[in-house]
Amino acid sequence: MRDVGLQPFFRYVPSCVFTLKMSLETCQIAIREVGGLEVLINLLDTDEVKCKIGALKILKQISMNASIRRSIADLGGLQTMVAILDMPNNNQLRCLAAETIANVARFKRSRRTVRQYGGIEKLVSLLQGAKGQEADR
Helix, strand or coil: CCCHHHHHHHHHHHHHHCCCCCCCHHHHHHHHHCCHHHHHHHHCCCCCHHHHHHHHHHHHHHCCCHHHHHHHHHCCHHHHHHHHCCCCCCHHHHHHHHHHHHHHCCCHHHHHHHHHCCHHHHHHHHHHHHHHHHHHC
16 A cells, blocks of 8 residues: 555545545445445555545544444454554544544454554553643643
């Protein structure tokens, strides 16, 4: 996915998907059926922050669906999102990853994956950072 020639193309994929009504289960399932979940999860591995943000916005919305949650976990999306929690200097990206993790981690296997990859500590650290920022205001 790190092919530089493809990055401009994938930068626009999330914005095209936003035109769909993500709250409809038919749209959520359609994204999964045409391989859209794989594309969205691969976008999380790019160096482009905008691609990651767009993909996470979509994943956050569609991960309300139980079958989509399981598919995200099966495709290794949780591991990638937990790794994003370590990214410095981008609170929007980290918060979107945390919200999506919260949606996906509603079944036992996914919660175990989050724990195995150090997600609990990273999520707590994110909360502590947010609490510290509130105190500074």
